[in-house]
Amino acid sequence: MNVARLAAVDAAQAARVLSEVREAALAGRRARIAPRPVIEQSWGRVLRSGVDPEHDVRSRLLPSEEVRRRREESPLRHVLPVLREGLLSVADVAQHIMVVADADGRVLWREGAAAVLRKADGLGFELGADWREDVVGTNGVGTPAVVRRPVQVFAGEHFVRSQTSWTCTGAPITDPRDGRLLGVVDVSGPLETMHPATLAWVDSVAKLAEARLRELHLASLERLRAVAAPVLARLAGRALVVDRDGWSAAVTGMPYVRRVTLPKSLAPGHRWLPSLGSCAVEPLAGGWLLRAEDEPRAGAVRRVVLDLARPGRCTVTVKESAVSWSRELSPRHAELLFLLAEHRAGRGAAELAEDLFGDPSRTVTVRAEMSRIRRYLGELLQHRPYRFSEDAEVMVVLPDDPRELLRQSTAPAVARKRNAEYGGRSG
Template sequence: MQLEAALPVGADPRRHARVLAKVHEAALAGNALPSHPRAVIGASWQRMRRLGLDPDRGAPVPTLVPEQLEARRRGSGLAAVLPALRGGLISLAEQAAHIMAVVDADGRVLWRDGSTAVRRRADALGFVEGVDWHENSAGTNAIGTALVTRHPVQVYSAEHYVRNQHDWTCAAAPLHDPRDGRLLGVVDLSGPASTVHPTTLALVDAVAKLAEAHLRTTHLSELERLRGLASPLLTKVKGRAVIADPHGWIAASAGLVPVGRIALPNGATAGRNWLPAYGNCLLEPLPGGWLVRLTEEEDTPPTRVVLDLRSARDSTLRASGPAGTWSHRLSPRHAEMLYVLALHREGRSASELSRDLFGDAGRTVTVRAEMSRMRRHFGGILLGRPYRFADDVEVVVERPADGGDVLPHSVAPAVRD
């Protein structure tokens, strides 16, 4: 994905800020726009207008008290990458009159470092540790908009929806957990509008990727430790079985063709479970994972599937049938694909899905790879040739109250249409 800087190459920052201010005021007044904002900004402004957000004050939410802030920090999953983020950005933030903020997936500012003078200005703005800086509270801004779109975003001057942020520029990139693709939060560099620079976004994105790489290395080490436990244990197990970590990544298997990952239910519990990849199974807890034993019972695939898209943050697939109920958090791409298939029960070819997702019928290799991955995860629910939900499965889509908020991070033509 190509990163789009807020300031066009060669543009004069002050002149560009004046143009943006005229566009912003025209948009709020409902008048004809003298020019159009960038697509990511225009889409965010539309969300703010649908929300009825006050462009002068936003929607202030009480700041976390110290005890709540510490609890958020511990549960965020971001403390492990804080040294990498600070090492990559703090020196630049201090030299370039910026501050670095690390924000959780709900938009709460957990840590803030950098220029002392800019921190004082941020205090006056209300941009402090514990504050809610999601779009729903603070309007269009790099932090909140990156949380919604799941992409790196730079916002400059009057691109901010709330007027008291027009003196600022910010660039933020999302941070994902490589174990399950879950959005952990964002890292952001913010400073006075006069300090805007087109390369800031690329730098923030690069540091975010380094932090994710650190998490990936840590996960591989954890999986290797589990593998050391698994190998002697599997020699004593009769029948087919796998040992997986809590996120479904396979450490070892017996009697089965090895796969990289299986879809475990959210909040998996010991005992009998139905897994899309294997059917009826028994789950037994292990230190750092699960022993999954395949039973010889007849497979009882689900008869009803619910695609829950009501949350802008997480999408979930819930399946129910004679064997019980199973639910799994979806990646943004898989949520898009399942939504399209739910809209087209007759099925879609690889070229049609490519056009639905990318606006280009030629990206069939990518589509086939993702569909192969999904069918391994959700076997018994999805069929091929054409790609579709199984004919005897009832499919229900749960949407947010405002239809425009379905998968707000998605730019897929079929979703936006």
């Protein structure tokens, strides 16, 4: 069924059809018309997350100070003029509103027709509200954030009944530098104001916003490059100039590095950084000058803390002198780093494949994952065989209950460790 076309011709009939489809799906019956795949998949996720379709459960709104802080920190603030120019003039005439939410699903900006804004208030679609899919069900903010593509949600395609008189069309906005989700722009309003072209319209404006972010990034790097050129010309050895987010503007004496992972609390002085190792950090206008040190400084301590104590949220923290940085690990990376901590002498790709899968031939998967880990651990992780560097102190924080060690892991080596620890305690 072409929902957009039907709704454009007869909104009331479209709402009735979609209501029938929704009621049949929630009752576990086969409807005469199947829901669209993107909606059916969303409903499945929402059901598993425990959202009640009959009860409008709303999150607590963020305080105005927190909304203000998020606005000031969000890169989306730079593209608001693009979004307003592309969406607001039409949205206001068509009795829609424009909503911009961050990557957490929190509504940060909301503009458009006054009457529709009041209706949105009645749905809890307010500044600071949480519109993630697993909080309020299938919708034009949370669902595009999950599937990472534009989605239009009509009337009864919303999972929660109170939203079924509404139509939302949202498109994700991603960081053009690394693909990270920045947020979602959404155009919403009553079903009868919907137009079949809305999806393409919102998507095109979101892409314009991403293009604008790319232009701004390149322009800022060009300004930093102009500042860096005379500085680098006077230096011997390896050096790199990066912006505040670690993106490279210029290098000398070393191969080009696209990005360096920087700790949030980076300050001038001698530091250890992934990809570069020990280096001297100096501020530049709009960025940092990083001068690599070929020899580690005497007395510098590098410590790696692998925290596996909290099931489902494993982290690695690197500490050197007065600076440290942390990263949350995927389940696979947590397994690999745990195995390397257990085998300080190192493990080859085939050995790690045997540890993870019970199959030493699966070396391609192991090598790909180890390459990803080395992007953020840099020289702390050696290869041939894979191992932590000899000068790093490695500490593993284990859960109190040995059975909770990487609870979701099916790796044979991890299972053996669980059993050995648990058996040893019980004995």
